[in-house]
Amino acid sequence: MPDGGAQLAVPLPDAILNYGPHQAKGTAALCAFGLARARKAAAAAAAAAAAAGSPPRLADPDGWRTITTGGSTDGIFKCVLALSAEGDAILAAEHTYTGILASARPLGRRLVALPSDADGLRPDAIGPACAALRARGVEVAFLYTVPTGGNPTALTEPTARRVAVHRACRDAGVTIVEVGCRMHRRDRVSRVMEELSWRRARTATNASAVI
Numbered sequence: 001m002p003d004g005g006a007q008l009a010v011p012l013p014d015a016i017l018n019y020g021p022h023q024a025k026g027t028a029a030l031c032a033f034g035l036a037r038a039r040k041a042a043a044a045a046a047a048a049a050a051a052a053g054s055p056p057r058l059a060d061p062d063g064w065r066t067i068t069t070g071g072s073t074d075g076i077f078k079c080v081l082a083l084s085a086e087g088d089a090i091l092a093a094e095h096t097y098t099g100i101l102a103s104a105r106p107l108g109r110r111l112v113a114l115p116s117d118a119d120g121l122r123p124d125a126i127g128p129a130c131a132a133l134r135a136r137g138v139e140v141a142f143l144y145t146v147p148t149g150g151n152p153t154a155l156t157e158p159t160a161r162r163v164a165v166h167r168a169c170r171d172a173g174v175t176i177v178e179v180g181c182r183m184h185r186r187d188r189v190s191r192v193m194e195e196l197s198w199r200r201a202r203t204a205t206n207a208s209a210v211i
Helices: 012-017 028-051 072-084 097-107 123-135 159-172 181-189 190-201
Strands: 089-093 112-115 140-145 175-178
Touching: 072 097, 072 112, 072 140, 072 175, 089 097, 097 112, 112 123, 123 140, 123 159, 123 175, 140 159
Parallel strands: 089 112, 089 140, 140 175
Antiparallel strands: none
16 A cells, blocks of 8 residues: 555455445554554644644644544444434535445434535535524534545535635534545645536436435
8 A cells, every 4th residue: 555655565355344334443554554644644733723823722733633444434434423323413415425324324313415506515504404403303413524525526615615614513513524535635636627526416316415
């Protein structure tokens, strides 16, 4: 497995079976490799937070809790288990990754679709959705979002939209579960590809829409 020139040797059966919520179990080599990268990412995030004047706990690398999972799908499943209960609502964009559907629905969680536009998830929809659900006695567990290279839209949200979404969730008292598996390739994602993918998703059958 390449990592900036480095190689990680993992037996093929271990590699191909360590994916998804039902098969991922980790191996010593993969866990050590992932934890080292996660710590490096936490240090970079803390430095950026410090430069931005964020609260001290965010500017401290030791304040970032890091857990290694067997891929993003396994991580999503663990978030559903840890942050929600049966009957809770999980917010997501109307076109979203099917992995959250596969993890949440069998566990009795309700996926609630939020509208999107050309810049991604619409922040003005978060507050009203939470208010409507809570008025019916439904707990809102968290917002699931993939702001960089979203699947299936390939859309990357601009910074202003991300900030607006975070503020809307803060005001509504909603936790954010953000998948960042493509965050380090943000500059490589083609805007042309995003626009084409967005138009295709809007005109195609809404197979990934959450209901």
